[in-house]
Amino acid sequence: MIATNLSQTSAITTSRPMQSHWAEIVEIVQEAPAINTFWLRFLNEDLRKNYTFQPGQFNMLCVPGFGESAISISSAPQDRERIGHTVRLAGNVTNAIARLQVGDTLGMRGPFGTHWPVEECRGQDIYIAAGGIGLPPLRSFLYHVLRNRSDFGRVVVIYGARTPPDLQFVSEYEAWKAGGIEMIVTVDRGDENWTGSVGVVPIMFYQLRMDARHSVVLTCGPEIMIRFVIFEALARRIPASRIYVSMERNMKCGLGFCGHCQIGPFFVCKDGPVFTYETLQPYFNVEEL
Numbered sequence: 649m650i651a652t653n654l655s656q657t658s659a660i661t662t663s664r665p666m667q668s669h670w671a672e673i674v675e676i677v678q679e680a681p682a683i684n685t686f687w688l689r690f691l692n693e694d695l696r697k698n699y700t701f702q703p704g705q706f707n708m709l710c711v712p713g714f715g716e717s718a719i720s721i722s723s724a725p726q727d728r729e730r731i732g733h734t735v736r737l738a739g740n741v742t743n744a745i746a747r748l749q750v751g752d753t754l755g756m757r758g759p760f761g762t763h764w765p766v767e768e769c770r771g772q773d774i775y776i777a778a779g780g781i782g783l784p785p786l787r788s789f790l791y792h793v794l795r796n797r798s799d800f801g802r803v804v805v806i807y808g809a810r811t812p813p814d815l816q817f818v819s820e821y822e823a824w825k826a827g828g829i830e831m832i833v834t835v836d837r838g839d840e841n842w843t844g845s846v847g848v849v850p851i852m853f854y855q856l857r858m859d860a861r862h863s864v865v866l867t868c869g870p871e872i873m874i875r876f877v878i879f880e881a882l883a884r885r886i887p888a889s890r891i892y893v894s895m896e897r898n899m900k901c902g903l904g905f906c907g908h909c910q911i912g913p914f915f916v917c918k919d920g921p922v923f924t925y926e927t928l929q930p931y932f933n934v935e936e937l
């Protein structure tokens with residue numbers, strides 16, 4: 649069974665899904681070395697008013713002459729005016745995006761894909777495990793939680809990066825904590841100023857006492873991290889149907905035509921990126937899939 653239904657999809661996807669729409673860069677925030685958040689605003693006023701998305705969905709960002717990349721939406725779902733995309737330099741397109749300045753335009757089409765299970769999380773304890781560039785799609789979900797905090801039980805974020813300067817959204821952690829979110833921040837290698845945890849994300853589960861009957865795990869990050877997060881969650885008796893994974897596979901069309909992002913019978917772009925582990929389990933340990 650696929651993780652979630654798209655309860656709200658903006659008109660952009662349903663009418664002409666391959667058509668990109670111009671958006672202006674209104675702000676660029678450096679989050680970490682080689683990672684920037686681009687705040688985008690559609691030039692077309694109707695699109696600005698009508699565009700909606702759910703936490704965990706992504707847009708295809710296009711720099712003419714360079715191509716398109718799938719980038720998760722990292723801002724709050726209720727913030728319609730400006731849409732945040734946190735981009736890490738990887739190759740051709742993301743480097744072209746990084747060269748853009750405030751006032752420049754790029755193409756945007758979306759939103760695409762399934763989203764985090766907002767409804768299924770109601771009344772549950774939520775454990776979010778994110779690594780590196782896996783945090784941006786979960787930040788969108790965190791904003792939803794902060795806005796509706798009484799709908800959820802305990803909310804814990806375990807977030808890991810390679811080194812302290814690689815941590816993203818650091819200036820927001822205090823506000824998240826004040827909003828009732830427990831933060832466990834860890835790095836692979838500390839430096840002389842680091843007083844927090846050192847170790848990979850899955851290991852941090854040993855600090856937690858989890859009530860498996862009322863817990864949901866959401867995870868996004870490098871696939872190796874995801875595998876061990878799943879292992880730790882299953883070891884704590886969290887059912888596979890309540891472990892949600894966002895898979896950021898290489899993709900091109902975003903619509904299930906090209907097959908770049910296929911995992912077994914699923915297309916990450918249209919059946920995902922958010923899946924339950926129950927759905928992916930048969931394909932997860934198959935090499936080269």
Ligand SMILES: Cc1cc2nc3c(=O)[nH]c(=O)nc-3n(C[C@H](O)[C@H](O)[C@H](O)COP(=O)(O)OP(=O)(O)OC[C@H]3O[C@@H](n4cnc5c(N)ncnc54)[C@H](O)[C@@H]3O)c2cc1C
Pocket residue numbers: 706715716717718719720721733734735736737738739740741742743761781784785895896897898899916921
């Ligand atoms: C649903 C989804 C959401 C994503 N959200 C974000 C996000 O919020 N922020 C962000 O920075 N990135 C995100 N990505 C990854 C991003 O799409 C790729 O890094 C980007 O497309 C690379 O494009 P490029 O032209 O810059 O690199 P390319 O020149 O295409 O590739 C550079 C190198 O990276 C490899 N590569 C490209 N894409 C991927 C990938 N998805 N996984 C592993 N290796 C890859 C290529 O094989 C190549 O070796 C997301 C991907 C998906 C599928």
